[in-house]
Amino acid sequence: MADSTGFDVDAMTLNRFVMRESRDHELVILMNAIGISCKLICSAVQRAGVASLYGLAGEVNSTGDDQKKLDVMSNDMMINCLVNSGVCSVLVSEENEDPIMVPKEKAGKFCVAFDPLDGSSNIDCNISVGTIFSVFEKKEGSEGTAEDLLRSGAECVCAGYCVYSSACELVFTFRGGDVHGFCLDPTIGEFVHTRPKMMFPEDGGKTIYSANEGNSNYWDQPIQDAIAEFKTGPKPYSARYVGSMVADIHRTLLYGGIYLSPADNKSPKGKLRCLYEGIPMAMIIEQAGGIASAGLFEGKIQRVLDIVPDDIHCKCPIIMGGPRDLKIVYDSYNKAGVETPSL
Secondary structure, eight states, X not given: OBOTTSOBSSOOBHHHHHHHHHOOHHHHHHHHHHHHHHXXXXXXXXXXXXXXXXXXXXXXXXXXXXXXXXXXHHHHHHHHHHHTTSSEEEEEETTOSSOEEOOGGGOOSEEEEEEEEETGGGGGXXXXXXXEEEEEEOOTTOOOOGGGGOSOGGGOOEEEEEEESSSEEEEEEETTSOEEEEEEETTTTEEEEEEEEEOOOTTOBSOEEEOOGGGGGGSOHHHHHHHHHHHHSSSOOEEOOOSXXXXXXXXXXXXXXXXXXXXXXXXXXXXXXXXXXXXXXHHHHHHTTOEEEEEEETTEEEEGGGOOOSSTTOEEOEEEEOHHHHHHHHHHHXXXXXXXXXX
């Protein structure tokens, strides 16, 4: 609500929104800690050039990828904010091979998995990057272990991402709730509610497909056939692929279309990490009215949110979009004799 001068005198900030929606003080503290870490990362990303933060840090992460300087810095920012929030017991980061156990005197009920800087391979050429996170609660009677995170997305209590680009936008959802977007207002240093009840375009939106076609030789035939149909139908789709999952999913959520990172002959379990990429993005897409499928994975077509991770860094395939475009993928599998769920 703006007054006569044009200033919003009743801004719906992140903390205020979470308190209104949840009435859970610990959840407000958690989201505040995540919000602060995203502000810190955003500042580092925006100053990367002048502060000489481009380039490699000389280390590798939990999955063997070379770490950028900003990877290490972003990871430290997330860990420090969450450990000192007083509401977390276990943290899992893409950048750490082992789970991070919060000291008992600072421990709380939440377990958080995160990719502190998704798409960081693009950072040196100034392409959009982001942070992805999922939140679980400790199991009853648990003091906080990695097992508390090895659960399906059905038990995820909160999922979100923050994209660092022309604006800094935080998008998240609580289990069973709507998807909401917040934009960082640099004049007050707060995330402000700007996208209420985000929904996947009902008609499927723009005809866009997003996939790394450099892997097409490794895809199974139904995926190759589906991509061919997107490209050669009566109205061929446009190809849009950034290579930063946050950027690609954010565009897909807002504009529509389909995002594909399927299992293939080279990576039969997919390429994306289940806990801090697959589950949170699937929860957001589904609660915004879209479909989050794993495609053909472990012998059957299944939802990403039905997968139970067997390791904190395990991987899963992802195919996300609306019924219009998932039908093309599922029809390709049906023609190959693979049973698919109804849409």
